[in-house]
Amino acid sequence: MLRLLLILAGLLFLPEIAMAEEFHNLGLTGTERGIYTVLIFLVAYGFVMAEEFTHLRKSKPVIFAAAVIWGHVAILAQEAGVSGEELHKAFEHDLKEYAELMLFLLVAMTYINTMAERNVFEALRSWLIRKQFGYKQLFWITGIITFFLSSVADNLTSALLVGAVVMAVGADNEKFVSIGFVNLVIAANAGGAFCPFGDITTLMVWQAGYAEFFDFFKLFIPSVVNFVVPAFFMAQAIPSGQPKATNEAAVELKPGGWVVCGLFGVTIGLAVSFKQFLHLPPFMGMMAGLSILMLFIYYIKMRFASADAVHLDVFDRVKEAEWDTLLFFFGVVFAVGGLGYIGYLELLSGAMYDGLGQTTANILVGIISAIVDNIPVMFAVLNMNLDMDLYQWLLVTLTAGVGGSLFSVGSAAGVALMGQSNHKYTFFSHLKWTPVIAAGYAASIVTHYLING
Numbered sequence: 001m002l003r004l005l006l007i008l009a010g011l012l013f014l015p016e017i018a019m020a021e022e023f024h025n026l027g028l029t030g031t032e033r034g035i036y037t038v039l040i041f042l043v044a045y046g047f048v049m050a051e052e053f054t055h056l057r058k059s060k061p062v063i064f065a066a067a068v069i070w071g072h073v074a075i076l077a078q079e080a081g082v083s084g085e086e087l088h089k090a091f092e093h094d095l096k097e098y099a100e101l102m103l104f105l106l107v108a109m110t111y112i113n114t115m116a117e118r119n120v121f122e123a124l125r126s127w128l129i130r131k132q133f134g135y136k137q138l139f140w141i142t143g144i145i146t147f148f149l150s151s152v153a154d155n156l157t158s159a160l161l162v163g164a165v166v167m168a169v170g171a172d173n174e175k176f177v178s179i180g181f182v183n184l185v186i187a188a189n190a191g192g193a194f195c196p197f198g199d200i201t202t203l204m205v206w207q208a209g210y211a212e213f214f215d216f217f218k219l220f221i222p223s224v225v226n227f228v229v230p231a232f233f234m235a236q237a238i239p240s241g242q243p244k245a246t247n248e249a250a251v252e253l254k255p256g257g258w259v260v261c262g263l264f265g266v267t268i269g270l271a272v273s274f275k276q277f278l279h280l281p282p283f284m285g286m287m288a289g290l291s292i293l294m295l296f297i298y299y300i301k302m303r304f305a306s307a308d309a310v311h312l313d314v315f316d317r318v319k320e321a322e323w324d325t326l327l328f329f330f331g332v333v334f335a336v337g338g339l340g341y342i343g344y345l346e347l348l349s350g351a352m353y354d355g356l357g358q359t360t361a362n363i364l365v366g367i368i369s370a371i372v373d374n375i376p377v378m379f380a381v382l383n384m385n386l387d388m389d390l391y392q393w394l395l396v397t398l399t400a401g402v403g404g405s406l407f408s409v410g411s412a413a414g415v416a417l418m419g420q421s422n423h424k425y426t427f428f429s430h431l432k433w434t435p436v437i438a439a440g441y442a443a444s445i446v447t448h449y450l451i452n453g
Contacts, residue, residue, distance in 0.1 A: 024086075028076050029343040037069045037342060041335050048328075048373065049409065059324045062331025069338035076342065094337035097379075100207055100283050101200070101333075102326055104271070107286035108197065109321040110314065111264045111293065112153050117317060118257035121161045126251040128165050134242045135176050139235055142166055142180060143187040147227055150191035151198040152268070156322075159188040159413035163420055169243040174424045179234050181417045181425035182433050186405045186440070188413040190227040193401030194219040196282075197268060200329070201378040201400045206275075207282060208382050210393040213272045219398050222448040226402045229440035234433060256300045263293055325412075332376045340383045349384035358388055362396040363445060366403025370410035374400045391452055398448055405437050 028034045044065035048058040070091070077087045115121065124145075133141060142162050150158035163184055170176040192198030194216055196206040205211055267289025274285035297314045339345065352361040369377050378400045388396075404411030408418055408430035417425055 025341050025343040025346060026073070026076055026080055026082065027343045028080065029347055031076065033072050033076055034342050034344075037072050037339060038344065040065050040068050041339060044331075044335070045372065045376075051415070057324045057328075059327035059331060062328055062335055064331075066331045066334035066338065069335050073338045073341055090337075090341045094334050097337070098330055098333040100281050101204065101329065104203065104207070104283040104286050105200070105326060105329075106318065106321055107267065107283070107290045108154075109326075110290060110317045111260070111267065112157055113317040113320045114260050114293065114297075114314070115257070115264070117312070118254045118260055119251055120253065120257050120261060122251045123253055123257075125161070125165045125168070126248055129168055129248045130250065132242060133169075135170070135173065135240065136235060136238050138166070138169055138243075139176070139180055139183060139238045140231070143183045143227065143231055146184050146187040147191035147224075150188040151195040152264070153198075154412075155188035155192045155199060156325075156412040156416055158191070159184045160416055160420065163417050167420065167422075168248075172244060173239060175237075175239055177421060177424040178426075178429045179237055179433075181421055182408075182430050182437075183231055183234055185408065185411060185414045185417060185430070186230055186402075186437060187227050189402050189405045189411050190223045190444075193226075193398050194223045199374075199401050201374050202397050204375075204378055204382055205393060205397050210382075210388075211390055211397070213276060215390060215394065216397065218452050219394055219448065221451055222398055222444040223402070225447045226398075226405075226440045226444035229443045230433060230436040233436040233439075255304050256296065259296065260293070263289065263296060266292065329375060332373075332379060336376050336379050337383065340380070345380055345384050348380065349386065353384070353386060358386075358392050359395065362392060363399055365396050366399025366441065367406070369400050369403035370406035374404055374411070394452060395445070395448060398444060399441075402441060402444060406434055406441065407431065 044061040047054065047056055047061040050056075051058050074087060128138070128141065142165055146158050146162045149162070153161075163181060166177055166180040166184065170180060189199075193202060196203045196213060196216055202216060206213060206216065267286060270285035270289050271282040272285070274280045274288075275282045294314045297312055301312060336345070352364065356364065365377055365381060378396075381396060381400075404414070408414035408425070408427045414430065418427070
């Protein structure tokens, strides 16, 4: 770790390096203005990490940083005699990356919001509460549901939905809530690693073309291992007994609830088909699926005369998308892209992947993701133009996806659950289980080697 810190610190002062496949970077990493852009990014990301305390939405500082960084990039390009056309080419590369991912995620979020509006998730929560499972059963059931739910929904949504169940049934048992939330964070991050729809980093690798859709399912067993190993040890500490009976009423699905779930499956199929067979970006298939959802909602409004159906509007579901996340992603893409155009990503690539080796560097990416959000980390890796085989791309997909489980602040799921738990789940209650989580992290990497190596 000390060696890594020394490498990262030294990057600011290393001499210029040329390169890039699509366009040459500026190679001005040693300049005062170049160093200033790195400091801007670090300060902005400091605000992101302090969001829990400042309540400043994470999108705001990174968008500001992206604008400032590209302003300096433009000045550096002019001083270096770079043409406006080449500068625009570099800028448009980042714009294309963001547009494809933003449209893809917007459709997925709209579907999730529509399913929530149709009471799909509330019905699941109500069913679990009314079944009166014991604490140990609930520990495993909620973890498994979160694991599979996060493979199609993002880890934040999955953790919050199932977290509401854990809070409802464990209201009188603080220990169960604390351990149960740790379990949900691990399950949510592990479940998102083996499917492109489950985590933004996995989606980024798929859309970049480094692995085909079905290649990611080779990570299913390593992801299961990552979840099961720490869950086994934590389950031993779960109190015996059963939650108190509640008068929870059954929640009925609104008209079309199951159909919307089916249409989401169809939309996933369309995204895969557009990529695999038509060789078009997956977001085009997602947009086709969005149009089908819009037409189905129109049908519901015409078919059912209830006030609930009349007021159903797909654009309300679009409005309720996680715009803070989408705009945060905008800031990350352009801030990291600007630093990459100056030349910092190539320096980082040389320090990590040439200096440490691909396997060590990819394992390190997961550990860094426990401290820094995995989105900028993975975007940086993707823009290093690395020459890695499928095994290594799947390895970095796995580690970036599950590495955030090591600390409660390492993923959006952990941060959100800390806010939802009423102080029953904290940074230190999660840290208590970091050794067994690390064991699961190591076991998943070994499993990936044994199965896919």
